[in-house]
Amino acid sequence: MGVKDYLQKARTTKSTRIWLIILLLVIVAVLYFFGLLKKGFAIGIGIVLLTALGLQVFDYDLDLGTLWRTGSIDESRVQYTDDGIKIMGTCVKPAGSTKEYDLNCSNFTTQPEAQAKYDLCANEIASYNTGKTESQIKNLDIYGLDGDKDGIVCEALPQLPQQ
Ligand SMILES: [Ca+2]
Incomplete structure (x- = not known):
């Protein structure tokens, strides 16, 4: 494996990025310790690095352009699946299910209601993954x-609300 391949791989490997951020945090701490960085500057860089570290740990990246435009972290999240499918915004499912994302069929009273929730993300994801097949999108099942x-979705749910 050539150096170029290695660097290519390192850039895309999540654990490498996490270690790189930790290394940078250590460097900032050391520079501050030896009086080579002003306190405010060191804290500023530290906050940026810790935020970056948090985002890596939470399994998604941020699209900085979208963040600048919307100011919303939820809408700026970007994630790539193992299939290379891009998922953005509120359809990104963070590692470890948070309450917001922990939806089950029992959260809905009718099948169309559950279907609408599913279709919203499925259609949105399909719209910016035009190279992917329909079954790859369906397999996501956010x-x-x-x-x-x-x-x-939720075939067992009734089509109309029960009286
Ligand atoms: Ca089904």
Whole structure:
């Protein structure tokens, strides 16, 4: 493996990025300790690095352009699946399910209601992954509502609200 390949791989490896951020934090701390960095400057860099570290640990990146435009971290999240499918904004599922994302069929009263929630992300993700097949998008199943991955969620729920 050539140096160029190695650098290419290092850039895309998550654990490498985490270690790099930690290394930079240590360097900033050492520079500050020896009086080579002003306190405010060291704290500023430290906050930026800790934020970057947090984002790496939480399994998604931020699209800085979107962040600048919207000011919303939720809308600026970017994630790539193992299939290379890009997921953005509120459809990104962070590592470890938070309450907001922990949706089950029991959270809905009708099938169309669950389907609408699913379709919103499925359609959005399909719109910026034009090179991917329909089944690859269906396999994503962001909320885990479609066990058989056929694109129809919560088949057991009624079509109309029960009286
Ligand atoms: Ca299904």
